[in-house]
Amino acid sequence: MICISGIPGTGKSTLCRKLNEIGIKCMPANDEAARLDCISGDEVDVDLLRSRMLRVEVVEGHYSHLLDCDAVIILTAPEATIRKRLTERGYSEAKIDDNIESMLAGTIYYEALDRMPASRIFIINTGSADENSVLTEAERIISQMKANNKS
Template sequence: MMICISGIPGTGKSTLADELKKRGYNIVRQNDTVKDFIVSDDEERDTKIIDEEKWVSSFKPFEGIIEGHLTHLLPCDLVVILRCRPDILKERLQHRGYSQEKVMENVEAEALDVSLIEALEYHEPCKILEIDTTNESVDIIATEIGDFMQGKIPPSHGKTDWSEYFGMII
């Protein structure tokens, strides 16, 4: 079974994957798989542009968990989408030293449910679990993902609603 952990930058994918690795899961990082598919380096936005179609079509599925903000595009058996309340996400990204433009680009994408909507375009809802990380410990989220993989908790999405945060982004 291949499962992905996706979500907007700053929602906690790598932190969670670190914890799942400690628990014995096989973890692959998106960043380690895209190197041959970088088409340009957008220095202005401090972002590498990936040929997503080529990356997805040549991706060899494996047993384990892949984490990264594009991984919901892969042919995964299960999909976890991490969410974070926009005002808290803003703090997390500012703390990283991101430019104001990059912070707001990501906060806007989170407020507009971009990762979830894309995941629903590529996967049946019965494969998707959305988790709000805003006030949840990494420990509890890691256990939730383990339970989801074992079929102990059902898929679900649509519980987060950031519409009251739209004011932040316009």
């Protein structure tokens, strides 16, 4: 399973939708968590989700890198881009700052690195690329990982 991760506002949902449009099945992790009754309050029980979730081709979510991934694609964007996107979504300044701090510290990368080698972690900057360029790069990575898993 390929996991698409990143802080809010980096384009995970957009990329997932685009992958589905070209025939690569991508599932939002939150949808699976809700379907499998792995949400308590507003928190996802990642361990429970991991134990209940069937293998899918691609899953996206800000915690998806904590699932049983063959590879992780981490989406990032410049701080100003994230700030603008999250402000438009109505996030508080404190929440925006927390997310940006997490991105700048590489939190998702290091959490993924605890679970797999760096050679299976990929980073795509979505801030300076259009949606189709991001899609092309993600599709290349997914194809490469599928080929590697067959050999």
